[in-house]
Amino acid sequence: MLRLRAQPFIEARVMLPTLVNAHIHPDKTTWGGPWVSRRPATDIAGYSEQDAELFRSQGRSVAERARGLMSHAVTRGTRAMRAHADVAPAYDLACVEGVAAVRQQLRHALDVEIVAFPQHGVIRTPGTAELLDEAARTGTIDMIGGIDPIGFDNALDEQLDLLFDLADLHALGIDIHLHDRGEASMEALRAVIDRTRALSLQGKVTVSHVFCLPTSRPANSTRSPPSWASSTSP
Numbered sequence: 001m002l003r004l005r006a007q008p009f010i011e012a013r014v015m016l017p018t019l020v021n022a023h024i025h026p027d028k029t030t031w032g033g034p035w036v037s038r039r040p041a042t043d044i045a046g047y048s049e050q051d052a053e054l055f056r057s058q059g060r061s062v063a064e065r066a067r068g069l070m071s072h073a074v075t076r077g078t079r080a081m082r083a084h085a086d087v088a089p090a091y092d093l094a095c096v097e098g099v100a101a102v103r104q105q106l107r108h109a110l111d112v113e114i115v116a117f118p119q120h121g122v123i124r125t126p127g128t129a130e131l132l133d134e135a136a137r138t139g140t141i142d143m144i145g146g147i148d149p150i151g152f153d154n155a156l157d158e159q160l161d162l163l164f165d166l167a168d169l170h171a172l173g174i175d176i177h178l179h180d181r182g183e184a185s186m187e188a189l190r191a192v193i194d195r196t197r198a199l200s201l202q203g204k205v206t207v208s209h210v211f212c213l214p215t216s217r218p219a220n221s222t223r224s225p226p227s228w229a230s231s232t233s234p
């Protein structure tokens with residue numbers, strides 16, 4: 001006769017690291033609204049112009065749209081994100097304020113770092129530098145953003161000096177979009193590394209995208225990748 005013995009019930013669970021979205025632009029989303037198709041654009045200025053058009057055409061605020069996307073991310077397991085929010089005269093600080101409002105609303109479930117991102121350029125778009133400064137003074141943001149200081153802004157030292165001065169003054173991090181390829185991007189990387197070291201900001205500086213890295217070799221650069229690694233976290 002088969003005798004069954006009661007076995008202690010063991011509940012098996014798997015612990016995994018939480019999901020982190022390290023680069024998201026929730027201010028640009030139309031999540032929860034009608035589908036919006038982008039027109040083809042040939043350069044960053046073309047895409048940025050469409051961003052501004054989208055912003056003006058939306059009946060819903062940045063906070064409403066961003067909350068939809070960020071809440072959805074939480075339901076799928078994301079527990080932390082670094083959110084880039086555009087800062088430009090076309091928006092004033094509306095994008096930063098909108099994303100900051102959602103950060104407050106979701107603080108029980110999501111850790112959010114906010115980057116004040118000068119999508120329209122820092123130097124080429126007058127008024128942006130003042131807005132970055134204002135954003136830094138509010139205490140709302142965690143990082144100062146930048147974008148192709150040579151290829152887009154055509155002002156390597158001017159842009160980087162401004163970003164690093166703000167970061168140093170307000171104890172913020174830096175996250176720079178670098179889409180350039182070739183020598184311009186390597187020159188920008190070297191300039192970022194030099195300033196990172198000069199201000200002892202190691203570990204607080206990120207370079208995003210960095211399309212130049214896969215095709216770059218130490219022979220193409222006057223400095224080797226290990227020296228980059230000690231300075232930045234691309």
Ligand SMILES: [Zn+2]
Nearest residue numbers: 023025084177
């Ligand atoms: Zn981005």
